Amino acid sequence: MTTIPGSAAQRREIGHAPFDVWRIREDFPILKQKVHGKPLVYLDNAATTQKPQVVIDTLVRYYETINANVHRGIHALSEQATQEYEGARETVRRFLNAADAREIIFVRGTTEAINLVAQSYGRTFLTAGDEIVISAMEHHSNIVPWQMLCEQIGARLRVIPFDHRGELSLEEYEKLLTERTKFVSVVHVSNALGTINPVRQIVDLAHRRGIPVLVDGAQAVSHMAVDVQELGCDFYAFSSHKLCGPTGVGVLYGKAELLTRMPPYQGGGDMISVVTFEKTHYNTLPYKFEAGTPHIAGVIGLGAAITYVQSIGLDRIAAYERDLLAYATAALDAIPGLQIIGTARDKAAVLSFVLDCAHPHDIGTILDREGVAIRAGHHCAMPVMQRFGVPATARASFAFYNTPEEVDVLVRAIYKAIEVFA
Amino acid sequence: MSDLRDLYQEVILDHNRRPRNFRKVEGANRTAEGHNPLCGDQLTLYLRVEGEVIRDIGFHGSGCAISKASASLMTDSVKGKTIAEAEALFEKVHAMLTTEHKAQADLDGLGKLAVLSGVWEFPARVKCASLAWHTLHAALQGAEQPVSTE
Numbered sequence: 001m002t003t004i005p006g007s008a009a010q011r012r013e014i015g016h017a018p019f020d021v022w023r024i025r026e027d028f029p030i031l032k033q034k035v036h037g038k039p040l041v042y043l044d045n046a047a048t049t050q051k052p053q054v055v056i057d058t059l060v061r062y063y064e065t066i067n068a069n070v071h072r073g074i075h076a077l078s079e080q081a082t083q084e085y086e087g088a089r090e091t092v093r094r095f096l097n098a099a100d101a102r103e104i105i106f107v108r109g110t111t112e113a114i115n116l117v118a119q120s121y122g123r124t125f126l127t128a129g130d131e132i133v134i135s136a137m138e139h140h141s142n143i144v145p146w147q148m149l150c151e152q153i154g155a156r157l158r159v160i161p162f163d164h165r166g167e168l169s170l171e172e173y174e175k176l177l178t179e180r181t182k183f184v185s186v187v188h189v190s191n192a193l194g195t196i197n198p199v200r201q202i203v204d205l206a207h208r209r210g211i212p213v214l215v216d217g218a219q220a221v222s223h224m225a226v227d228v229q230e231l232g233c234d235f236y237a238f239s240s241h242k243l244c245g246p247t248g249v250g251v252l253y254g255k256a257e258l259l260t261r262m263p264p265y266q267g268g269g270d271m272i273s274v275v276t277f278e279k280t281h282y283n284t285l286p287y288k289f290e291a292g293t294p295h296i297a298g299v300i301g302l303g304a305a306i307t308y309v310q311s312i313g314l315d316r317i318a319a320y321e322r323d324l325l326a327y328a329t330a331a332l333d334a335i336p337g338l339q340i341i342g343t344a345r346d347k348a349a350v351l352s353f354v355l356d357c358a359h360p361h362d363i364g365t366i367l368d369r370e371g372v373a374i375r376a377g378h379h380c381a382m383p384v385m386q387r388f389g390v391p392a393t394a395r396a397s398f399a400f401y402n403t404p405e406e407v408d409v410l411v412r413a414i415y416k417a418i419e420v421f422a
Numbered sequence: 423m424s425d426l427r428d429l430y431q432e433v434i435l436d437h438n439r440r441p442r443n444f445r446k447v448e449g450a451n452r453t454a455e456g457h458n459p460l461c462g463d464q465l466t467l468y469l470r471v472e473g474e475v476i477r478d479i480g481f482h483g484s485g486c487a488i489s490k491a492s493a494s495l496m497t498d499s500v501k502g503k504t505i506a507e508a509e510a511l512f513e514k515v516h517a518m519l520t521t522e523h524k525a526q527a528d529l530d531g532l533g534k535l536a537v538l539s540g541v542w543e544f545p546a547r548v549k550c551a552s553l554a555w556h557t558l559h560a561a562l563q564g565a566e567q568p569v570s571t572e
């Protein structure tokens with residue numbers, strides 16, 4: 001028999017009023033599924049989140065009733081599609097509290113947003129000998145685009161270290177900022193460790209030296225309210241699919257003043273105003289950065305996803321997940337031979353762990369047979385694994401629709417893995 | 423539905439706990455590195471080949487139970503075999519790991535390696551079980567590049 005820490009009363013309090021997680025779960029059709037004959041316990045939300053019915057319905061409604069290209073037609077459908085597409089841009093603007101909707105650029109995802117900035121801003125305003133500062137807990141998508149830029153122009157990458165808990169050292173960060181530093185790009189919430197970084201301070205320290213900052217918000221936007229003006233960052237990137245929206249869409253927020261000075265990233269339709277064979281005049285913001293037919297359905301679906309999470313409230317989501325994380329942390333901590341990787345004091349609901357008797361990949365397979373979906377591997381953050389001296393971790397990452405009861409299932413499944421390998 | 427015990431058989435758990443030939447080989451004249459980026463499995467193979475015969479073989483590395491047990495079983499089963507015999511075994515193992523086998527005849531000649539016959543039902547784990555064999559193949563071919571299952 002497995003004992004699970006936390007009283008029944010405590011669990012009830014997490015699971016019910018004022019946050020009715022059971023009501024919320026009804027919005028997600030996939031959560032009713034069985035996997036290997038067991039109820040699905042989906043704890044791989046850092047990889048991608050599930051989609052509520054309203055988002056699925058929005059995609060269907062778009063294709064059934066208003067499908068048309070945007071910004072091009074004079075007919076009714078095109079006007080309606082354009083209206084909804086631009087409406088989603090305004091929804092994103094309000095979501096991030098950007099000053100102006102022209103600062104919201106639709107891209108394919110976080111990865112493309114970072115590549116856009118590295119290439120458009122980086123190749124224009126950085127040169128040989130300049131330095132770019134990132135952190136040691138970046139996702140590969142916030143490492144490789146900068147390495148590519150460094151190779152292209154002869155710039156250098158500098159890395160902010162983190163401590164045994166997985167907290168960045170601001171002291172070391174300050175030391176890295178010199179007259180050579182021309183750009184800072186850091187992750188808001190680490191996908192491998194869950195650490196919430198002090199982005200506001202990171203931005204302030206860079207801005208004091210006139211250095212622009214990009215924040216990778218892929219893991220942040222679904223867990224907390226984000227206000228880009230309050231953070232002060234120059235660029236902010238996130239992916240729709242980690243925020244209950246469709247795949248294939250993401251957002252780059254950039255300050256208008258910077259975006260205006262940056263050249264286009266790709267050429268094609270929509271991003272021009274006048275084309276002759278002698279010269280092309282680029283379109284204004286944000287279209288300058290949206291070459292070609294965008295993922296119209298995806299953008300409108302993202303708008304619906306944002307409206308949905310806002311109807312629950314990001315502050316309520318953050319509070320609920322904080323309780324759920326505390327509950328799950330205590331439950332996993334009590335398992336003999338289990339070590340949690342990433343114990344920052346300010347953490348999102350991500351639990352990376354290793355067992356002394358079983359490899360993460362074996363844990364993943366055994367949990368899967370219990371219906372529990374987690375991720376095992378390096379989480380696209382190989383330097384983080386190297387820092388902790390592990391080849392991989394198992395990672396349970398939570399969303400606001402997960403319950404304490406699901407944590408209990410996870411714990412029982414981990415005991416099952418221990419039973420096989422002990 | 424496949425059972426977990428089809429995958430984690432006692433023999434596999436034993437080879438995971440106490441891998442055989444888990445050592446560097448003195449006088450090795452063939453080595454190869456294997457890497458499975460997805461799960462972080464990493465393996466170095468050492469072989470001493472005399473003429474056409476694999477006289478000694480050992481490995482080092484870290485990985486999941488399936489990859490470790492598979493490497494352990496592989497080294498046991500190819501030691502003393504000729505290169506041609508080892509390559510033929512590689513083909514048979516590959517077929518066992520990737521296709522459904524209904525008849526016992528499919529597993530004939532595989533000996534102890536047949537304990538890995540449940541792996542094909544776990545597609546995410548086929549790479550773990552085949553890593554050691556791909557690495558062996560590379561070592562026998564004298565490939566210079568580290569092998570990757572990606």
Ligand SMILES: Cc1ncc(COP(=O)(O)O)c(C=O)c1O
Pocket residue numbers: 046047108109110111112139141142187189190191216218219239380
């Ligand atoms: C922190 C972080 N940054 C960037 C990404 C890349 O996002 P996408 O693959 O949606 O472009 C991810 C996704 O795993 C992530 O977790």
